[in-house]
Amino acid sequence: MISSSVLAARDILSESNLSNAIISQLGSCRELEQANEAVILDAQEVAKILASWKASIDRQSTRLVKYVTSNLSDLPGGCLYNRLDEPLWRRAARICEVFRNPDVSKNAGRLDTHKLQGNILACLEREAPFTLALGWGQPKRAAGGLKTLGHYADLAEMYAIARLAIIVRAVTRLAERPIQLTILTGGSRFFEAFFTRPELTVTYDEQRQQIADALCGPGIINFHPYSALVGDGSSSAVVDERVGRFEAALATVDDSITTAKFGAILLNIDWDHVFAQDPRARYQRPHGIDMPRSLQEWLLGANADDRNRLIRAAIVGLITPKHQSAWLETFENEEVLEDALSFVQAVAWESTRKYIALHLMDADDEASTVLIAQGVNALRLTVHEKRDHREMPALFTLGQKGGNLLSQHVMAVVNRNEIIFESFAELRSRDVVRVCIEDAEIGNGDQNSLFQWLGDARQPLCFIERATGDAASLIARAGEMG
Numbered sequence: 001m002i003s004s005s006v007l008a009a010r011d012i013l014s015e016s017n018l019s020n021a022i023i024s025q026l027g028s029c030r031e032l033e034q035a036n037e038a039v040i041l042d043a044q045e046v047a048k049i050l051a052s053w054k055a056s057i058d059r060q061s062t063r064l065v066k067y068v069t070s071n072l073s074d075l076p077g078g079c080l081y082n083r084l085d086e087p088l089w090r091r092a093a094r095i096c097e098v099f100r101n102p103d104v105s106k107n108a109g110r111l112d113t114h115k116l117q118g119n120i121l122a123c124l125e126r127e128a129p130f131t132l133a134l135g136w137g138q139p140k141r142a143a144g145g146l147k148t149l150g151h152y153a154d155l156a157e158m159y160a161i162a163r164l165a166i167i168v169r170a171v172t173r174l175a176e177r178p179i180q181l182t183i184l185t186g187g188s189r190f191f192e193a194f195f196t197r198p199e200l201t202v203t204y205d206e207q208r209q210q211i212a213d214a215l216c217g218p219g220i221i222n223f224h225p226y227s228a229l230v231g232d233g234s235s236s237a238v239v240d241e242r243v244g245r246f247e248a249a250l251a252t253v254d255d256s257i258t259t260a261k262f263g264a265i266l267l268n269i270d271w272d273h274v275f276a277q278d279p280r281a282r283y284q285r286p287h288g289i290d291m292p293r294s295l296q297e298w299l300l301g302a303n304a305d306d307r308n309r310l311i312r313a314a315i316v317g318l319i320t321p322k323h324q325s326a327w328l329e330t331f332e333n334e335e336v337l338e339d340a341l342s343f344v345q346a347v348a349w350e351s352t353r354k355y356i357a358l359h360l361m362d363a364d365d366e367a368s369t370v371l372i373a374q375g376v377n378a379l380r381l382t383v384h385e386k387r388d389h390r391e392m393p394a395l396f397t398l399g400q401k402g403g404n405l406l407s408q409h410v411m412a413v414v415n416r417n418e419i420i421f422e423s424f425a426e427l428r429s430r431d432v433v434r435v436c437i438e439d440a441e442i443g444n445g446d447q448n449s450l451f452q453w454l455g456d457a458r459q460p461l462c463f464i465e466r467a468t469g470d471a472a473s474l475i476a477r478a479g480e481m482g
Helices: 018-026 043-073 087-099 113-125 156-177 198-216 227-231 238-252 254-265 293-301 303-321 321-330 332-363 367-373 452-457 469-480
Strands: 038-041 131-136 179-185 221-225 378-380 411-413 421-422 432-437 462-465
Touching: 018 321, 038 043, 038 469, 043 087, 043 156, 043 198, 087 113, 087 156, 113 227, 113 378, 131 156, 131 367, 156 179, 156 198, 156 221, 156 411, 156 469, 179 198, 179 227, 179 367, 198 221, 221 227, 227 367, 238 332, 254 303, 254 332, 293 332, 293 367, 303 321, 303 332, 303 421, 411 469, 432 452, 432 469, 462 469
Parallel strands: 038 432, 131 179, 131 378, 179 221, 411 462
Antiparallel strands: 411 421, 432 462
């Protein structure tokens, strides 16, 4: 059997701070209501925010290029790079310096610069278009309102895409040729573990593509589903020729690995799919596990708030069993909650095993590697540090303060001085106001404007701290915040 030490050389999951926060400070989360006060942005204000962020991308990429050029000129020959007296080798070293910037990469100080320089040089020497390749992103998961207040792309996604745009623009200038970024999305890759609704995955990726096109122009950052590369383009990445590999990997996952990742996977499953109120929209028998009849009957009469409370109670009760009694005392149907706890635990345990197996079977065949194998002139990037691949830059998609967080797990809070990324349960400790997009159907909104999907879904764009000023102006400046 493979022990948990196999995964010690790499991070395999963006683990938020939420699980620890529930254990240490948030308690049972029984009362978790949305902030009632809201600021509404119209299409004109969104357009002004977009213009400000586009200008910020230009400024920050220019600063990054200047930093790289200055930094490389101060390095002694042969210290970090080879053959700096040759133009193409020096150009490769300059691009490498982008990723050695501690504001760009989590592993900036640990990069194997000689190997990375060689990989970049190989890309520059080929006539084919030079592509940066990154596997990243699934739709937001609400987790009963613990993580987010909707599933669609919001300001956190826009911030992450803007940071990637800065990198692409800086590399383009240093390479002296067009550069693209291909993002392989993960909704289908991990379907067997998370049950992410296929239609939601498509919608979320389309939204992120709209944001990228608005910030960079079409064709610079391109989103593609991972399953389209390795299989038949279906909702699952485990197609016929991969079934054997998946089952072999699953057989190696022991209880110690599963226990270590259980809490994180518990918060990542698309529980809205598993607990859909309409049985026709519900994912039936996850991992072959039957939903108890008491739950099925209860869901028929439950509204969205009831359903979210049940999901929240089950998640919190499994993360901190000491809070189960508090939920059982206050939940209207003790049998339903007890059955939900057992059902969610069984599903999440199998989901954890399958997530790890999916990762292990593709450990040396990740999305960016698939592109390279298909003949794409690609440089591999990652969002999770791989200490057994020190030549791969691991990007801060949400900046240094965002650490190992990814946008799909958090929402943004903006104040005068910074932009903060937290789950909804965490940010509710702040004195915040929702920022929403005007609904095109009931206001003067433009159905084609950026983020109109949030207005239609009544999902916040972000939050601002109360009494910090005009929301649109604050958010317009947030594109400069690290």
